[in-house]
Amino acid sequence: MSAAGNRIALIAIPWFVLETTGDPARAGLSGVAYFVPVVLAGLFGGPLVDRMGFIRSSVLADLASGVTVAAVPVLYMLGHLSFWLLLVLTFAGSMLDVPGTTARRRDRRLTGRHRAAARIHRYSTRDRTARETLLLVIDRAGVRASSRPSSRRS
Numbered sequence: 001m002s003a004a005g006n007r008i009a010l011i012a013i014p015w016f017v018l019e020t021t022g023d024p025a026r027a028g029l030s031g032v033a034y035f036v037p038v039v040l041a042g043l044f045g046g047p048l049v050d051r052m053g054f055i056r057s058s059v060l061a062d063l064a065s066g067v068t069v070a071a072v073p074v075l076y077m078l079g080h081l082s083f084w085l086l087l088v089l090t091f092a093g094s095m096l097d098v099p100g101t102t103a104r105r106r107d108r109r110l111t112g113r114h115r116a117a118a119r120i121h122r123y124s125t126r127d128r129t130a131r132e133t134l135l136l137v138i139d140r141a142g143v144r145a146s147s148r149p150s151s152r153r154s
Contacts (some may be wrong), residue, residue, distance in 0.1 A: 009069060010034060013090055017083070026083060033090040041098035054103040061100025068093035
């Protein structure tokens with residue numbers, strides 16, 4: 001469930017930014033806010049998972065990440081979601097996902113001994129598909145923005 005939500009957020013957040021702001025640069029920046037924490041959390045997530053334990057890390061990371069994702073539509077409907085707050089929520093949610101994913105992949109009770117390798121392969125395929133879709137959305141957004149007439153006056 002968590003992995004499916006992550007894949008949806010990977011595409012939905014930049015698309016949401018593009019639709020609400022019309023700015024492809026901001027859509028790209030929201031995609032960056034999703035990917036940069038993955039690298040940072042990858043450095044620190046392993047020791048954190050080792051200290052807290054696999055199941056506790058997985059549950060806490062998923063709950064905290066779920067709160068950040070759920071906050072986006074709630075704040076938007078209340079009219080309190082600024083672009084920068086969306087970036088912070090995206091960054092935090094992505095940062096929290098890595099320890100949870102690490103814990104699920106390393107604990108055989110969470111993934112199943114005989115299915116672990118198949119799941120890791122499926123996750124990597126889904127990640128690649130999601131990244132390619134995000135790049136396509138950003139590319140299309142750039143074409144869409146460049147085809148708009150310029151409002152500058154000489």
